[in-house]
Amino acid sequence: MHYPRRKKIRHPSHDYSKGGWYFITLFTRLGVHHFGKIHSEKMHLSPIGVIAEKFWIEILQHAPHVKLDTFVVMPNHLHGILKMQAPEGFQKGITFRSNSFGPQPKGSLQVILGQYKAAVTRYARKNGCLIFDWLPRFDDRIVRSEKDLPRIRRYIRNNPQKWWEKYGASPQ
Secondary structure (H helix, E strand, C coil): CCCCCCCCCCCCCCCHHHCEEEEEEEEEHHHCCCCEEEECCEEEECHHHHHHHHHHHCHHHHCCCEEEEEEEECCCEEEEEEEECCCCCCCCCCCCCCCCCCCCCCCCHHHHHHHHHHHHHHHHHHCCCCCCCECCCCEEEEECCHHHHHHHHHHHHCHHHHHHHHHCCCCC
């Protein structure tokens, strides 16, 4: 039986060990609106949405080599910009590509986002939302130039106002 190859979502030639700016998007499984609702073009967070926002900010406590930039929690996804420096313990001169097989180095983008998603999931399930789940992967865009940052920040900030373009009237 022939199965289509899965699309690689990390940039195959990018050395993630050197750090950089990343535009991240995390999605809930099946697009379920766990994090709240959009009303009057503003995001109103549910209790799990408040935790998703709180835990995003707490990334700084667990990964001192990361700086958080603009982010927004939406009903079924989160957009954020992270600036990463090479984490402590990455050996100079050894290239790390995130498409490589095996465990990911501590402090890598994949590990940080995996820990974040696991923390939100544990909280949700412990507090009665047994159906909460994320899509297993995440989208990242490597920000090639700091000139691109204002455009990406504007996209993130305007995401609640643009919700209607994708979903029509405010979803209930």
